[in-house]
Amino acid sequence: MLASHAVGAQSSPRPVTITVWAMSAEGNLIRRMADRFEAENPGIKVFTQAIPWEAAHEKLVTSVVADMAPDITQMGTTWMPEFQKMGVLAPVDPETARDPVFSPSRFFPGALTSTMFSGLRYGIPWYVDTRVIYYRRDLVAEAGYPKFPSSWEQFHRLCVELVRRNSRPGRPTFAFTLPNNDWQVLLMFLWQNGGEMFPHGASGDAFAPGGLEGALSYLKSFFDEKLSPKDSDRDNNSVNLLSLFETGYLPIFISGPWMISEIQKNMPQMAGKWATATLPASQASISFIGGSNLVLFKQSRHKVEAWKFIRFMSLPENQLRWYEISKDLPAVKAAWKTPALASDPLLLPFKIQLENAKSPPPIAEWEEVAEVLSRVMEQVLYGRIPVGEARQAFTTQIRRVLDKPSASQSGLFRLLVTIGLVVASMIPLFLYFGGGVKSKVSEKFPTVPVWFLLPAMCVLIVFLFLPVLATFIASLTNLNLSGLNNFRLVSYIGFENYLRLFKDPVFRMSLRNTLLFACLGVPLNVGLSLFMALVLRRKFLRWKPFFRIAYFIPVITTMVAVAMIWRWLYNPVYGLLNIVLAKLSLAPQAWLTNPHLALPSLILMALWKGFGYNTIIFFAALQAIPNALYESIEIDGATSWQQFRYVTLPMLRRAMFFVIIMTSIGYLQFFAEPYIMTAGGPLYSTMSVVLWMYLQGFKFYNIGYASAMAYVLFLIIFLLTFVQRKIHARIERTIG
């Protein structure tokens, strides 16, 4: 037994296991490739894991920080620069690079550049996507274009013609849907017009001379001439887009390869009526190239085996196999020679476009620069910034992002400051507790309360007080993504973050929105829940528990489902609200894309989602009012209003105080609705403090800056609560 075991171990060494992460559906499908790889390489086991796309960035960052990163991960091309700058990616070593499978000429050029940093390659392109035109072939042909136009000028003329032919009086249609706050769209049109971003690297000018103004005024003309709806859906992938495409309301849009199977699967009746085409050109037809690379982490202990897997995924036959499994377009050009790809007329424009597609400049702060691009673009297209001043606006804001405060400080200095700050923040605590405790400490401190407090206080000290203190210390530093991975890169910058905050126009805007949201939302919420509770209290009413549950259902329904329905309700074309308005012969509204309406729309949604919670509190509080009080005042001939004013309201004041304080704290931390519905837009009109903090902290990883924001918000909530307490105390005193 022992002998046979030893022999067995000798003949087949324990297989090496490599871990591979991929996102969502791809993370599940890659298992099939891994099975094949394992069959070909008996000594290697592949452990695959799916990471949800919506939080893949957070997951990758935290796993790197926690030293739990996999050997290989899929990485979106736009994330490459920041992870490369963190210094966690392993470069392709010279020996591997000589392997013909990895030869640069085998990949699409745009895909290759996303892996190149100062002459070294980090990662291998896995699959690519690019944006092309999707159009209704029948409608475009009717408008006199049997072939899709290839120049900016003709394309514009086609759009004018489509709108002229399809619009009916009182029911305008559009030609082309175009997100007005999407940096990818901006870059595509910029490149098409001969422009370039960061021609001399991140420290130089943001834009090469020329190109930008022309691209912006071309894009703007589509909105100004009502060829494109200003209120196109923020996420261009939704149900809405496709049904508008089918009805001919929006016969042209720009999207990526995933849309092919989306249309084929969901709208088989459309077959033959639509086609794809390369983007029109001003100077050249250039698109945006996206997709994913496979990268290897430096921490990996099985680099040789991991490269084998990446090599396997890069072989043309396996690239093709992956296309068949996932419909992701191959990054290796040779795979496109097979009939499945070469003969598909819907894919041909992609093939041509991929040769003429670029990736964004390799800048570690790209996510944040992209945010600036999207927002300034939106402001220009809404007419808030003249096209002529756009360059200046872009440059100022991009410089704000790239020129971050930093200081080189010795380790000892930083240690001393940290200790100093911890001690200093203890002083107010001692002063606060000081007098009371000291005088009694000499007596015997009771031990029983300590035992009761111990479990909860231990948890709170470690997981609440300590993090709150850490957040304060972080707010005095320039802590960012690189610093998170290597604390030696963090330096103290004093109150710089706080000073920057007050100069940050987005923060000022978010503060205004948050206060507005609370000032309108809290009274509405409290008023409606009180009203509902009063209604539910009616004695003759039956099925009370049913109504209570019905009002509470929105509180517990998942936000995903809630968001889907509310997007549909607010849809400008066939949302329920606009249908009702039309029945009343009122003008339809752009609920979520009109900067004046977006915040009220979210207030309405939050009211719907939240009022059930307070209704139950009020309902319960009403139950506690003795009937005798009503009986006596009724005998005096009091009206309903007087009963409410002189019995109900005074008796409810404690519940009211509780509800107002809790609701205010909740509303001032307004986050979920704008996060999921508008991402803070349009024109920052729904950006809230917590959302901006979240974006700064978890999207751009300016953790120091986000922490400063948290403290400013804390101070505001503290002051407001303090005022509310004072008012409450005064009311209590007057009532007696």
Place this chain on the structure above:
Amino acid sequence: MSYIRRVSATQKIAFYVFLITSVTITLFPFIWMLSTSVKSPNEIFTRAPTIIPRHWTWQHYWNLFAALEMARHMLNSIIYAFGTTVISVLFNAMAAYAFAKLRFPGREKLFTLLLMTMMVPGQVTMMPVFLILKYMRLLNTFTGLILPGTAAVFAIFMLRQFMLEIPEEILEAARMDGCSEAVIFFRIMLPLCRPIIATLIIFTFIGSWNEFLWPLIIMLREDRYTLPVALANLNGQFNTDWGLLMAGAVIVVLPAIAVFLLAQKHYIQGIAAGAVKE
């Protein structure tokens, strides 16, 4: 608002019409979610969608069960939600008892300090908590997942408010009989607090049941993902299978509703007492 006055039939009808309208509005998205989960993709993508599907299909549910190890993720969610709920109710109730019924120096000041932490937005403490768990070597464990949620200021606050209402005489009588504080807490206080505990069970359970980002970040291996995290894996970067998504949402929300229904009687009494008196 008249409480005793006679109500005419028309008034009653008006009331019911109002209530039914408002209930329709609040229930609409929920019903929509149910209806989308049994519609064929073709029907989801129509311009004029209907509430009642023309063709019922269970395919999204079958797909869901085929794509995920549902039992595994359900179990993880149950461990997380139940673990957090049970431990936090115990810890918070103990702390609340000390704040409400026991005397020690600095009690009010400590309590005010706790209340102030509610004003710090929770999102910002996530990264420090993650790092602390890393140093405690608790990442990728259920302990690390559950532990930070086992004490909550809001819950301590609600429990303390409720306990303040319980007459001191009951406790004094027990103390006279020679009961220790532990016996008083477990035998007298906890049973009396049943309504508020039911309330907090619902809040804590639903909160952790629906949580997404935290379990995703803490858990490394897919077989430890909770239900919402596993469901998120079914979405593409650019395309969403709405039928599948809604079927998943239904599966997630049903246990939450079940817990709400089971506890709602206690719940309504509990929340009242917590809020009515200060």
